[in-house]
Amino acid sequence: MSVERFHRRFVFRPCSTLWTLAALAAPLSCALAQDNFPQRPLRIMVGFSAGSVVDISARVVAEKLSDALKQPVVIDNRPSAGGIVAAELVARGSADGYTLLSVSASHAIGPAVTTKLPYNVLKDFAGITTTVNVPSVLVTSAATGPKTVKDLIALSKAKPGSLNFSSGGIASSTHFVAELFNSMAGIEATHVPFKGIPEALTAVISGTVNYTITPMPNALAQVSASKVNALGVTVAKRTTALPEIPTIAEAGVTGFRYDTWFGLLAPAATPRPLVERLNKEVVRVLNLPEVRERFRSLGAEPIPMGAAEFDTFIAQQVDRFIKVAKQANIRAE
16 A cells, blocks of 8 residues: 555545534534523624613613523613614624624614615614514694694694604604604694604704604603693504504594504624524513503503514515605605
8 A cells, every 4th residue: 555545545534524513513513602691791783872772672681581591691881873872783783692782673774765875774784673662652742732732733724834743863763753744644744853762852842843644652741741742652552551542543544553662682693592482481571460550651552573584574664664765755865
């Protein structure tokens, strides 16, 4: 036997065997890592400031998720326009299940208003689950504004183009919902953007602006204090927080519905078993009676969803927002 043949037989073949064993061991190692998940604290990135609705929804979930996983779940706030900074960090981060992103409906608005996002909303993330749906409320000034949706529409018809509405900023979720309402109600009104939802609501209270559609957690105290008239809620059914207030569809705009949803995402390359494990744990948290009660006290309703279902839902939302943006000529660039 030649030296060359000897080396082929007794050196290269064992090396080939080692490569084969390594390849076989890789899936096993991955599976074991998933079975032992988590081994360290998790982090939920929030692209908005502490106290925002997207932040509060993440904190309520994080507290109980930490108990379920036996590891701390830390909230990491990275405020920026549209939550872009936090979203990019997660999209480019490690796909190991330890870093998640808390998002709202505004996450799906991005592709509708700009081509300059540093990530792809549909390709760079894996949905974990929706967490809650937060109804919004159409409000006017208690001192000077209409008290019903039909009165608001009638005022618009009587004085075409004279009304204005406020939002938490150009291309924000509050801007989109108002434009959708205007379109379906046949109202022509001027958009007055503010730097945030509280400022947009204050402008209505003072009578500077005719109306706004604001998330319920922001509106409840003002409705209770009789500073604003609540004309209708944006969701399909009346809410437990304001049961006497009709839906906007009930109040005269047939077919109107707008859900301000919140949810959790992971990087797209996160192993599917980890995505499903996280979905299972978060859904379990959302179904806890104390968690449901906590959200309902804020005017929110838990809406757990399957991971794949959430991915499909986001794609549908992006399509819807693109249509609204084109119709209302909304651009963030």
